Amino acid sequence: MIDYTGSNYAVWETTPLKIDEFKKLLPTEQLEYLCLMAHLAPSSHNTQPWRFEIKPDQLEIVINIIKEFILPASDVNGRQTVISVGCALANLKTAANYLGYKIETTLLNNDKQIFKPTDDNSGLIPLLKIKIELDAPNENLAEVYQAIFNRKVTRAEYLESSEIPPNLLDEIDALNNDQIKIHLVSDRLRRLTISEFQGQADNFVINSKKFSRELGEWLLPNDSASFVGMPGIGFGLGDDEAKRLHDGLIGEIPLNPADGLKFSTGGKIGIEKSPTICFLTATDDNVENWIAAGEIVEKIFLKLTAHGIVFTMHAGITEVSLINKLFSMSFLGTSRRILSLFRMGYIKRNEDAQRPHSPRWPLEKVIIDN
Ligand SMILES: Cc1cc2nc3c(=O)[nH]c(=O)nc-3n(C[C@H](O)[C@H](O)[C@H](O)COP(=O)(O)O)c2cc1C
Structure with missing residues (x-):
């Protein structure tokens, strides 16, 4: 243990x-x-x-x-x-x-x-x-x-039928500003469409050597003493599974097809079954708006945490360029750029909410001495 x-x-x-x-x-x-x-x-x-x-x-x-x-x-x-x-x-x-x-x-x-x-x-x-x-x-x-x-973040299945309280969604919506628009999607059809995009993005990641190796360098065995990166338990992986996926992604052992499939379908299913998906867009894809988007995302995360609601990010649609373009054209129908996407909901299995936090450097390591 x-x-x-x-x-x-x-x-x-x-x-x-x-x-x-x-x-x-x-x-x-x-x-x-x-x-x-x-x-x-x-x-x-x-x-x-x-x-x-x-x-x-x-x-x-x-x-x-x-x-x-x-x-x-x-x-x-x-x-x-x-x-x-x-x-x-x-x-x-x-x-x-x-x-x-x-x-x-x-x-x-x-x-x-x-x-x-x-x-x-x-x-x-x-x-x-x-x-x-x-x-x-x-x-x-x-x-x-x-x-x-x-x-x-809680990368797990949420209760599809437990909706986020409408007044909380209104509070989240009100965090919009001149540059950043918040889109909240709770209807099943559009959630399914987003989940398809995410599935494609994750598929791309797992099938690209460059992407999957990089992911493997950061997706760590559960007993890792690293101060950065993501131990597999954060993805709901058992100790053997986490080590196998890490070794498979970095190319030390052949990637177990079942592990690859589980990874690439996990995000898709997660999105499909979450009661609400939120994404942020901006007209200008610039540094100022990236910071503003991050600020809003975390403000929402803190609000959700205070309400006992869990969430997780999915950067695939934002960063896999082809998927991003298709998403903007066919789903958004505008030239606004998506900067961030996450799902939220109430946890389905209590044990998933009990997972540990992710590692962090001690504070002195992230403060620069003058
Ligand atoms: C900008 C950004 C993008 C992220 N993208 C993803 C993602 O695509 N998939 C994922 O599972 N987690 C994603 N995360 C969550 C991080 O992996 C997570 O925040 C990190 O491992 C630290 O864990 P903690 O938030 O639980 O402290 C993202 C977080 C941020 C801030």
Whole structure:
């Protein structure tokens, strides 16, 4: 029996600070705590691509992207990596606002080309400057602040017939802004259509050597001591299954056809049987909108967590280029670009909700010393 309490899971044991406890910290400690909130966010393949620079004198944090973690097969434009930083920003903002601070962000790099993975993948890309200023605590955020510590993706089957409460869907819909449109799909026919697209995308991934090898490098055996990546248990895989899929994807053993099939149909079936699918689109496929999309996605995830609703992301439709084009033309019927897609619902089997969190680096590893 694997126990998921090693040092690669330790950050999840952090006790949430109360407003008065946070106020008593030194500026450096406050900024570190806010970085920890950001670090608990989801990231594509659990790469945790962020590195935080703390400037206590100016009450500032700079979030840099570590270039090495922009994955060349599945994230050819760096879009998923930047969206991940948007998720981290949402956590940081939620915690800061709850604890009595407002934040002002400045985009440090808006040239898309910089985020494309290249052969020289060393170094960091400064992405966001975050300035923190004193404000009144917003106690209405208590539940979503708590959700930062409980949130996780749950790649499992949901109860198709248990609908998401309409008032919650309205709240989610209201997170729309000028750039980002939120699309909520709950009718069966359109869910089925989306699931077909996802099935095609996953099929492509499993049949492409480049994609599947990269996936295998990040989809890990359950007993892995790695601080990044996704142990197979997060996909509902048993210990032997996870190891076999990892070894098969990286080409060490022949990929077991049943494992490949299970993987490529898992997403499709999951989408088909989820009561609601959500996806985000923008007219401009630019860095600013990638961050904005990530922020909205994570705000929704925190809301869902606070309501006991589970969710998981499916980046295939967004990143497999042919599928993306077909999806935009035939499903959306507009030139808006889809930036993110996830499904949500109530868990079908309780044991699937009991899975461990994903690993994380300890905080000191993601903070850059000046
Ligand atoms: C931008 C982005 C894209 C993601 N794409 C996928 C995906 O295509 N399939 C999937 O199963 N999980 C996807 N995830 C979920 C991550 O794998 C997950 O967040 C990560 O493993 C950390 O786990 P946690 O969110 O439970 O902490 C994505 C997450 C983000 C932020």
